[in-house]
Structure formats: C-alpha cells, structure tokens
Amino acid sequence: MSFHPKMEYAPARFHKSARTLPDPGGDFTYTAENQAKFDANVQRYPPDQRKSAILYALYLAQRQQGFLTRAAMAHVAGQIRCTTADVEDVVSYYTMFYTKPVGTYVLNVCRTLSCALLGAERVTEAISEKLGIKVGETDASGMFTLIEVECLGACDRAPVVMVNDDWEERLAPEQVGEFIDHVRAKGRAAFTGCHLHKEK
Amino acid sequence: MAYEPVLTKHCAARDGYTLDFYVKNQRGYEGLRKALALQPNDIIEQVKASGLRGRGGAGFPTGMKWQFVLKDTPKPKYICCNADESEPGTFKDHVLMERNPHLLIEGCAISCYAIGAKVAYIYIRGEFYHVQEVLEAEIEKAYKAGFLGRNILGSGFDCDVFVHRGAGAYEAGEETALIESLEGKRAQPRIKPPFPAVAGLYQCPTAVNNVETLCNVPLIVLNGPEWFASLGPEKNGGPKLFCISGHVKRPGVYETSMHTTLRELVFGEQFAGGMIDERPFKAIIPGGSSVPLLLEQDLDTPASFDHIQKAGSLLGSAGLIVMNDSVCAVWLAMNLLHFYRHESCGKCTPCREGTDWLFKLLLRLESGDGQPKDLDLLFGVSTNIVGKTLCAFGDAAATPVLSTMKLFRGEYEAHVREGRCTLPAPWRAAHPVVAAHQ
Ligand SMILES: Cc1cc2nc3c(=O)[nH]c(=O)nc-3n(C[C@H](O)[C@H](O)[C@H](O)COP(=O)(O)O)c2cc1C
C-alpha cells in the first residue's frame, strides 16, 4: 500500500486527507461453493484464531464479485466474527484487493529495477497508448485495467506482467500491441504463463 | 572444482516436482525417516554443526535460532516458512517451491520435529498463485503417502503443513510482520523483544525460516553436517542459490558454492554469461535491492556472506542485479525509492515520511529541477532514517541513496549542473509514469 497517494509539494494539501468509504454495493453472501471453501480453510487455524482466514475469505469474495464492496466486507466480518472496521483495516493495507470495479483482465506491470532495466517503463507506455488509458484506469470496453506493481519475484524473465492470477513473462515493449490483441481474441489462453509452470 | 547441484539438480526435469520422482531420484523423505529415529535435540545439534545460515537475508545461524525456541511451555509451537520472496532481484524460492516442492515439505516436517511443533504454515506471497497450486497439490500427495498427517511413518509424530496466501505486501517478509499477517492483521512488524522464539504466532514460540533454509535441512540430516560445511568457505557452508538478473546474457537462478566469485557468476559461461551486447559493466547489487552497490574492482570477491560483507556490501537474499553503463545512478536510486516508498508499512515516521521525501527529491533531480542543496538534503534525510526505525526496512530504504551518492556523487552533481538527466537510457520510456496513483 502507499501512504502517499499523489501529493504535491504544497504542504497545505497534506492536511486534507479525504476518506472515502468503499461502495456499499448490493446484498452479498457467499455462494454455497465458496461457503464450503471458507469452512474448510478456517479449519487450518486453531479454533480461536478464525481471523487468520481473513485474507482467504476476502479472496473468495473478490473472486465472486470482481471487487470488494462494503456489503462483501460485512459478510466477511460475519464469517470471521470480527468487526467491519477490522476487515476494512486489512483490505486497505494489501494491494491485491480492489475496492472499485476493475476490468476482466488486470494488467499488473512490474516496474521495479530488474524489469525497468529491460524496458518495463516502455511496456507500461505501450499498453497505455494501445488502450488509451492511464495507469490505474480501465479501458472503455471494461476489459483491461492497467496497474503498476513492484517486483513480482521473477526478475530473470523481465519484463513481467501479472494478469489476474496468470503471468506473462518477457513481454518486450514492441510485442505489447500484439499481446493485447491476442488477449482480446483468446482470453486466458493468450498468456505465456510462468515458464517454470509450463515446462511440466 | 566442479560443483554438483543438490537443491536444483532435477529442476529442469519434466516431472522433477512429483512425489514419485522425488522419492526415486533424490532419496526423498529418507531424511525425515532418519530424523524421526533421532532425538529432536540431536537434529538441532546437527544443524548447528553444519553452520547453516538463514537464506532469507540476515544470514543468522539456523541451529541457534531453533535452540532459542522456548521448550518448557504448555503452548503449541510453530514453524512459519517465509515464502514471501518480495525482495527486488530475488526469485530463488519461486524455483524451489515450483520445481522441487517436496524438498520444502520434507524440510518443514523435519524442522517441526526438531523444535517440537506440530504445524508449519508456509506464508506465500499472493502473486505466486500458480506456485501455490502446485505446492498444495503436492502437499496433498505427501499426506496420502503418509509423510504428513497423524503418526508419520509409525513414529507417533503428527505434523500438518498448510499454505497461507498473502495479498501483496513486501513488508510481510519481515518475520514479525509475517506473523501479524498470518494472524489476519496488517503486515506491520512487532516491537522486539519478545522475539518470535518466545512469543510469535498466536503468542506461541515460533521459528520463522526462509524456503531455501528449510530445503537445506533434509540434506543436512541425510548427508551429515560435515558434508554440508565442506561445500563452502568456513562458516559459509552448503549449497547456495544465486538469482542473477539485469543486463546479463543469461539471467536465472544458479546453484553453486559460496567459493564462487561474483565475477564468475556474472561473466562465467556456466552462469550468467556476461553482459548483453558486450556493453561495459557499471555496478552490481549483490543481495537484493536493500544492500550497497559493488563495482568492477570488487568482482573477485567470493559470493559468501562474510566475504561480501568485507567488501562493503551484504549477500542478503543473493539477488544479484547487474547493470551496464547505460544506468544512471540517480535514476537507479529513484527507481528503488519508489519501491520503498510504496512498500513502507507506515508504522514508524522516519521510514514512512523519509522514503516519500527521498523519492520526491530524487524525482526532482532526475527531472532536472534539482538544486545544489538537494544533495545535502538527500544525505540528511537518509541518515535520519538509518538506525531510527523499528525494522530493518528503514536502513534498507536509505541504502540505495547513500550507496549511489558515495560511489557516483559526480552524477548527482551533473544532474544539478546540467538541469537534466545526463544518462538517458534507451530502455526508458519517453514520458515515464512516475509516482503511480495507487
Ligand atoms: C523488510 C524485510 C523484508 C524481508 N523479506 C523477506 C522475504 O521476502 N523472504 C524471506 O525469506 N525473508 C525476508 N526477510 C527476512 C526475515 O525477516 C527473516 O530474517 C527470515 O525470514 C528468517 O529466515 P532465515 O533465518 O531462514 O533467513 C525480510 C526482512 C525484512 C526486514
């Protein structure tokens, strides 16, 4: 997470931290399948430590509806038996939870050193131009969201892009246009995936 | 001396990750069988004798860490395997978990037996979902084969191994922050003492160990501490994985002993194979982004914890980031400070605010608006972070600035003098996005 969302030098700005509550959203309850998954996962922890399952519970909710609304967080709070404030505290810390709608494919471009040395900045630039969006935005079709992330732990395959839970490795800036077209046409099948995974 | 890999020997084999392959070709779970016939304390003694040092960054002796784990207590004990692997330039645990998962599973089981724990949690970073799927499937197989679960191999010892998925936070790699995150809270470190060995996960005695560290445990039990120690220089024994990335021909994970010099790792034919396009070498970060840079003249240093420390840097997580002469020192510091500013957990002021100010100053220099006083300011802010924070993150964050300013002060001065970046690299964007708005 970042404590410094986008601040100019002018110190007056520092005092005006706007706190916006996430979208309340409609009614939310787990599907029967997700409920069963949660009930199984919570068994991994001692009975008085249900809170340990909170990240898992949030992932389930996020996968079910694409992003986390306040209703979803309230549901998770009920499952964990903690307060909604506890849930919001966790959600707002970790970068992999979304509190706003995102595209079908979230393009997480790694921008840290090793990837940057091999052109990650140009990958972001190329995606941005191709889709006509800035970092943090979703394109008009609702298919792609562009995000910059920090080191993904695969620096030997730079530049790396994580797309939802899948990976695209060694994406040269020149290949970005073609890559986006492939994803549009073929969906998940377009990703090269983690090379270690594929070698099997 | 030719080095025979032991951790990653079969990583390229197609089915090298399966239980059958592991049992057939790597004497799989023999170490566990042997361990269960010993007293737990004997295993700790063996690990101590081997001199195994933690592979997560600090290089702390593992046997000693285990010995500190409180014994006389009615509370349960825990092993937490640190698979957060978020240090920029590091990707070794990724390979081990995906291509040799049973070595880690066996390591977890033996370590649990040694410290008297019954549960090991593998805390894996959220981005490694594809790794987690492999790991969980293989853990399932280990349960079915009787290597995990109740009464393992008829010894009466019970052990569970669970994978816990993080959700995107570098700081979750710090051991007490990892514990907090496992407990379902924000990944922010605790004040020490008490150390995890006394009050860790759920306030119970806990040992936090890196993936590579735990993978070495079955090898020590199987082949003996003397064998392990003999693989490397004194106090730096055992196999070591080196992650090489950046401007080299063949980036990747290479296993060798800590006798190998940095020069061999970067230029050796069996390793990274030299610089891309034969461009001149400029600098190397030998241990993940948190350690000082080394130059050409330091390359003949053996890549061991102690030798690299003597050369003025640290082996850290053994993530070697190699840079050629197209890299601007100010840009380098700015790139890394963007990382630290984003990842600071926010618990202490010098780190939370200091990283932001450092980044802003570097951005100002890099975009040409730097002023002469900025250099002193950078130095002042950095030295006011070092040693004044709760966890080692603060020192790590100041390091790229202090190290580049020491080695390449001329470049900083040139930025101020010329009012622009003096080394605009071809791999940079025309209009880079800086300070992302997330
Ligand atoms: C900011 C910070 C981040 C860290 N990240 C990791 C990490 O991603 N993986 C890891 O194994 N250790 C990491 N560590 C080191 C751990 O705190 C701890 O020393 C290590 O897990 C201990 O295991 P070891 O003794 O086997 O090395 C980090 C430390 C700090 C201060």
Ligand code: SF4
């Ligand atoms: S040094 Fe930084 S990362 Fe560590 S506890 Fe303090 S604020 Fe958090």
Ligand code: FES
């Ligand atoms: S720097 Fe991009 S994956 Fe590590």
